[in-house]
Amino acid sequence: xxxxxMSAADREAIEAFKRDVVEPSMTSLVILDFWAEWCxxxxxxxxxxxxxxxxxxxxxxxxxxxxxxxxxxxxAQFRVQSIPTVYALFQGQLVADLTQARSESQLKQxxxxxxxxxxxxxxxxxxxxxxxPLIAMGEEVLEAGxxxxxxxxxxxxxxxxxxxxxxxxxxxxxxxxxxxxxEAEALLSQLPPEKAKETPVAxxxxxxxxxxxxxxxxxxxxxxAKVAANADDHEARFELAGxxxxxxxxxxxxxxxxxxxxxxxxxxxxxxxxxxxxLLEVVGLEDPWVREQRRRLSALLFT
Numbered sequence: 001x002x003x004x005x006m007s008a009a010d011r012e013a014i015e016a017f018k019r020d021v022v023e024p025s026m027t028s029l030v031i032l033d034f035w036a037e038w039c040x041x042x043x044x045x046x047x048x049x050x051x052x053x054x055x056x057x058x059x060x061x062x063x064x065x066x067x068x069x070x071x072x073x074x075x076a077q078f079r080v081q082s083i084p085t086v087y088a089l090f091q092g093q094l095v096a097d098l099t100q101a102r103s104e105s106q107l108k109q110x111x112x113x114x115x116x117x118x119x120x121x122x123x124x125x126x127x128x129x130x131x132x133p134l135i136a137m138g139e140e141v142l143e144a145g146x147x148x149x150x151x152x153x154x155x156x157x158x159x160x161x162x163x164x165x166x167x168x169x170x171x172x173x174x175x176x177x178x179x180x181x182x183e184a185e186a187l188l189s190q191l192p193p194e195k196a197k198e199t200p201v202a203x204x205x206x207x208x209x210x211x212x213x214x215x216x217x218x219x220x221x222x223x224x225a226k227v228a229a230n231a232d233d234h235e236a237r238f239e240l241a242g243x244x245x246x247x248x249x250x251x252x253x254x255x256x257x258x259x260x261x262x263x264x265x266x267x268x269x270x271x272x273x274x275x276x277x278x279l280l281e282v283v284g285l286e287d288p289w290v291r292e293q294r295r296r297l298s299a300l301l302f303t
Contacts, residue, residue, distance in 0.1 A: 013071050021064045025089045028060045029111070029120055031098065034078070034085040036069050042084040045102060049086065052107045055192070058124035058163075059115060090118055108194070127161050135166050142174055145248065150174040163191060169200030173282070176207045184208055199285075206281040213275065214242030214253075227256075234260050234267045241272075245279060253279060254293050261300050273297070 021030055033049055035042035053063035068075040068083055078087065078094075088096040088111075096114050101107040134157055142150035154171035161167050168191060175184035185208050188201060195201060217223065220243050226236035237256050244252035257279075260272035276297065280290045 010073050013073060017066075017071070017074050021089065022092045024062050024064070025092055027120070028062050028090075029095075029114065029118065030089040031061060031063045032078075032087045032089055033063065033065045034068050034075055034080045034083050034087075035065060036067060036083055039083050045084050045086075048102070048104050048107065052104055052111070055108075056111060056115075059111075060120040060125070061111060061115075088114055090120070124161070124164065128164055128166070131157055131161060131164070131167070135164075135170065138170050138174075142170065142177065147174055147177045151178060163195060165191075165195055165198035165200040168195075169198075169204040172201075172204035173207045176204070176211050181208055181211045203282055203284060206278045210245065210275070210278050210282060213278075214245045216246040217243030220244070220247075231259075232263060234264060234272070238268070238272060238275075241275065250279065250283065250289070254296075258293075258296055258300065261297070265301065 021032060024030055031049060031053055033042075033046070035046065049063055053061055066074050068080060078085075084099065086098040086101070087094050088098055095118070096110065098107060098110055101110050134153065138150050138153040138157065141153060151171070151174045154167060154174055157164070157167045158171050168187060172184040172187050175181070175187065184204065188196070188204055188208075191201065196205075217239070220240060223236050223240040223243060226233050227240055230236075237260055241253045241256040241260075244250075244256065254276060257272045257276040260267055261276070265273065276293070280293055283290050
């Protein structure tokens with residue numbers, strides 16, 4: 001914006017706009033709210049904008065407000081004809097018109113779409129990047145069966161990043177392996193609704209569901225004997241798979257579930273397939289072992 005021939009007040013307004021809006025937009029997504037004291041809809045929208053901006057602060061979103069009565073030149077530069085008008089700015093450029101988003105859910109949906117397309121790294125992203133090696137360590141320790149150490153690692157990480165899905169999901173799965181299923185469920189319940197949809201949290205939720213379905217069995221011998229005596233005793237085999245799962249024998253659990261599917265894929269409304277899919281989700285869909293089990297399952301279902 002050129003300042004030649006402007007009044008001192010206009011120059012001051014433009015400098016303030018550069019400082020408060022343009023400069024932050026170089027690295028953040030700025031929600032720019034044009035409003036006025038006399039505007040009832042503006043006052044109704046303001047709490048929604050403030051809440052969403054606070055919720056998305058860790059994602060690199062900030063809120064800036066322009067009073068159209070006090071900053072007429074700024075409003076004119078953006079061709080604001082009615083208020084409330086709400087824009088999204090990144091690197092000094094208008095990237096979206098958010099005016100039609102009048103509810104929290106509508107605004108968040110639009111912001112999610114914008115953020116997926118822009119190279120914005122918020123505080124939460126930076127923190128996740130910094131602690132990624134520690135998260136990987138926790139996962140390795142948990143996979144190796146050292147549950148207490150995994151609990152310690154993820155417990156410390158959750159103090160640093162209490163809403164990081166990988167951290168909370170890892171701690172919840174460690175809790176499940178330690179037999180603290182109720183605590184794991186309570187931990188996940190504290191997350192914001194949008195976090196509950198993320199893959200690491202879904203893995204933890206699947207682990208909780210499996211833990212409630214597949215209780216530990218003190219002696220698997222009688223179940224093994226039943227299955228050996230009658231290969232079509234799917235109830236016994238299903239219970240055996242649950243016991244093996246609870247004991248950490250995922251190979252044995254998968255083998256028995258796949259055997260049920262091979263013999264009667266629709267047994268008990270597809271219970272074996274559903275339990276196998278939950279097990280695969282808990283392990284992680286990118287895991288090589290999971291890919292192999294999915295290949296085996298597909299071979300049974302589609303041949």
